[in-house]
Amino acid sequence: MIRRDGLRRDPRPAQALRLRQRRQRAELRVAPGRVTGFLGPNGAGKSTTLRALLGLIRPTGGTATFDGRRYEELEHPSRQVGAVLEDASFHPGRTARNHLRVLAVTGEHPMGRVDDVLAAVGLADAADRRVKGYSMGMRQRLAIAAALLGDPEVLILDEPTNGLDPPGISWMRRLLREQAANGRAVLVSSHLLAEVAQSVDDVVIIAGGEMRGRGTLAEVLGGDEGAVTEVRAQDPERLASALEQHGHRVERDGASLLVLGTSPEEVGVIALEAQVALTGLAPRTRSLESAFFALTGGES
Secondary structure, three states: OEOOOOOEOOOOOOOOEEEEEOOOOEEEEEOOOOEEEEEOOOOOOHHHHHHHHOOOOOOOOOEEEEOOEOHHHOOOHHHHEEEEOOOOOOOOOOEHHHHHHHHHHHHOOOOHHHHHHHHHOOOHHHOOOEHHHOOHHHHHHHHHHHHHOOOOOEEEEEOOOOOOOHHHHHHHHHHHHHHHHOOOEEEEEOOOHHHHHOOOOEEEEEEOOEEEEEEEHHHHHHHHHOOEEEEEEOOHHHHHHHHHHOOOEEEEEOOEEEEEOOOHHHHHHHHHHHOOOEEEEEEEOOOHHHHHHHHHOOOO
16 A cells, blocks of 8 residues: 555554543543644643653553553554654764664664655655754654654654754644544644644643543634634624524624534524525634643643
């Protein structure tokens, strides 16, 4: 099978990553084909959680599994899980190509994958330069190349945009979407909330070691009421009455109506039935920043 990023991939079934927190009886599942943003204030436990996933530390309670198995139980970990933690390191005197060749040998990966992943992360022209001459952004790309080397089914990235310039951040956004489109379960931890909002399908927010919010991006941004639709009409009072007759909660916001817990499609159907002409119809959401602070109580 050929993926859209040009890398060859075996037609293996995708894996799901699952975390279960016993004390709060909360369960988080990172699904194949989706990008999940993992957010929280400094000290919330993001990096600790990722390390527990990878078997680097052992949690005092709960479980973290990949398709039902702990990381240490995986038959071929680097083919099943690719990860980039913040403290990725390289031998400064080794070239990027040779760094990946060593990993290919130890991981029992086809040597042809080295050139594939170097091209995928934009390092093909710098592959034979020593890593000590790399910028921070180039080192980040090399770390991601290493994570992709085994063609894994799960990709875990901790602060992947660190050291990247604006074009590099845009590239990272495309990479995340491509990896999900090709069936991978992608979990990305980041403090760049506005950037996360442009890249993810689902969001998990933690603070103080506890899960504070989870769901699709639309659900988390919608707040306690879920989806909120902003609508303008030539006869707003008539539309408000029709919406309320259908059991919807309506609030006035200047010249607009806010319909709580309702999608724009639903509002449009009711407006058509009531024969009310609309001049504006769109979902209204909080910014990810406001949702984040609401759920974490403003912790930083």
